[in-house]
Amino acid sequence: MKRKLLDQLLADRAAQRTVVVATHLASGDQRLIHPGDNDPLAAEAALAIQSDKPRTVETADGDVFLNVFNPPLRMIIVGAVHIAQALAPMAAMTGYDVTIVDPRQAWATPERFPDIRIMDAWPDEALAELKPDHRTAIVTLTHDPKLDDPALQAALASDAFYIGSLGSRGTHAKRIQRLETAGFDESNHSRIHGPVGLNIGAKSPAEIAVSIMGQVTAALRGAAA
Amino acid sequence: MSTETRDILQSAADWQAAGRKVALATVVSTWGSAPRPAGSQLAIAENGDFVGSVSGGCVEGAVVAEALEIMRSGTPKQLDFGVSNDEAWEVGLACGGKISVFVERLE
Secondary structure, X not given: XXXXXXXXXXXXXXXXXXXXXXXXXXXXXXXXXXXXXXXXXHHHHHHHHHHOOOEXXXXXXXXXXXXXXXXXXXXXXXXXXXXXXXXXXXXXXXXXXXXXXXXXXXXXXXXXOOOOEEEXXXXXXXXXXXXXXXXXXXXXXXXXXXXXXXHHHHHHOOOOOEEEEOOOHHHHHHHHXXXXXXXXXXXXXXXXEOOOOOOOOOOOHHHHHHHHHHHHHXXXXXXXX | OOHHHHHHHHHHHHHHHOOOOXXXXXXXXXXXXXXXXXXXXXXXXXXXOEEEOXXXXXXXXXXXXXXHHHHHHOOOEEEEEEHHHOOOOOOOOOOOOEEEEEEEEOO
């Protein structure tokens, strides 16, 4: 790999741009393919980008390996609470670009969340700005309807691959009622994992974070959970 | 791109900026129960330091050894590892999968 190509790859990564590295395996010749580029392998690169899976393409000149560099998965955590303090670094370690959303400035402090991006906006405003997509997980942890409900409504209007909401069965049932009053039906709100997390008997905030991270992973990888 | 992948590429860039020879290894294909998927990467510095992984630790030693040679020659190489290939390679994948790893010098 040429240093110039590596630098461009690192620049694309920093700017959160999708890029494919095409490598001719016999010679080692390489080039970058960006979405929309006029490249002979543009269609194959688009398939690799969409599936987020590298692939090897046979060409007249020999095999070309297409390695996909999509921007990172994202997790938006609503509620700068104790569980979030465990979940945010866990998600970061798992490869997610994490944002904590909480308008209560006493909670959302850099001291409580070192190295994690914090937005002190209201959840509906924050989600409008963050534009969650099919590579985004959204977890609400405040169990305060004033904060969780607008976040969940925005989440349900998005393609987020995972939506989870902390709260007991009773809390969740009331939440569902409020969402139905707001016009969401079961085909929408059944996307919400509630009570949040896998049933592993989690008690402490860190254990609950593990159960959430496990459920998010299962949703991402298409495993039943 | 995962955080891990970013760290690997950044390490490669940092090592080279510090004047060290660097090689990159990338899993290009897998068969069976290979431990790391295609696209997984390993960056190797000339003193044998490495970050990332191309298997669960089964073949990294052999990849690092080849990488040191490729740093000298500059000729990229595709290495195949697997249980059915144990005549060519003393290191097999304990898990029974097969992987093909592309190793190149950072120029």
